[in-house]
Amino acid sequence: MRSNRTLFLIEVAVFTALALLLDIIPFLSVKLWAQGGSVSLAMIPVFIIAFRWGLKGGLLSGFLWGVLQVAVGTGYVLHPLQGFIDYALAFTVIGIAGIFANQIQAAVQAGRTKIYLTYITLGVILGSMLRFAAHFAAGVVFFESAVEGQSVWLYSFLYNVSYIIPSLIISAMAVFLLFHKQPRTLLQAA
Numbered sequence: 745m746r747s748n749r750t751l752f753l754i755e756v757a758v759f760t761a762l763a764l765l766l767d768i769i770p771f772l773s774v775k776l777w778a779q780g781g782s783v784s785l786a787m788i789p790v791f792i793i794a795f796r797w798g799l800k801g802g803l804l805s806g807f808l809w810g811v812l813q814v815a816v817g818t819g820y821v822l823h824p825l826q827g828f829i830d831y832a833l834a835f836t837v838i839g840i841a842g843i844f845a846n847q848i849q850a851a852v853q854a855g856r857t858k859i860y861l862t863y864i865t866l867g868v869i870l871g872s873m874l875r876f877a878a879h880f881a882a883g884v885v886f887f888e889s890a891v892e893g894q895s896v897w898l899y900s901f902l903y904n905v906s907y908i909i910p911s912l913i914i915s916a917m918a919v920f921l922l923f924h925k926q927p928r929t930l931l932q933a934a
Contacts, residue, residue, distance in 0.1 A: 752797055759805055760790075764812050767809075784914075795864065861924075
């Protein structure tokens, strides 16, 4: 049991660091906006942890990634509450994809490709849309004067959807391919 907990902690740390690296390495992340938001591969490690270790792993990895962004200075924080919503909350909720971990692992073990593709896709959509909701809410409350004459609701929606949707699509395809090509590697250790 102790070695399983140690493995959990090591994997969360390594995959969280990988998420941060994928987010800050310039040629792996396309920064769209000066105030944050990029199309990148960075959510993939959080999804992998979520699908390997469930909610606990996914939420922890997402939370740590959000906090690390602020710690290393890549976060754009105007107000403490905005920083909490845009970083701690928005990245933590990506890990809610872990609610599908048991179904994905069972389908991978049974060789049921369509089933695990469906659950991976649902998990990636759920985690990405919850992240979007947090960024959208922070945008409405804290960036209301971003564009003169434009509805803050429309601005926040367009701003955040511009990078979340491409990142969602990239993440869904990449995570599925990883599970499809190396399913045993990505299953939780027994």
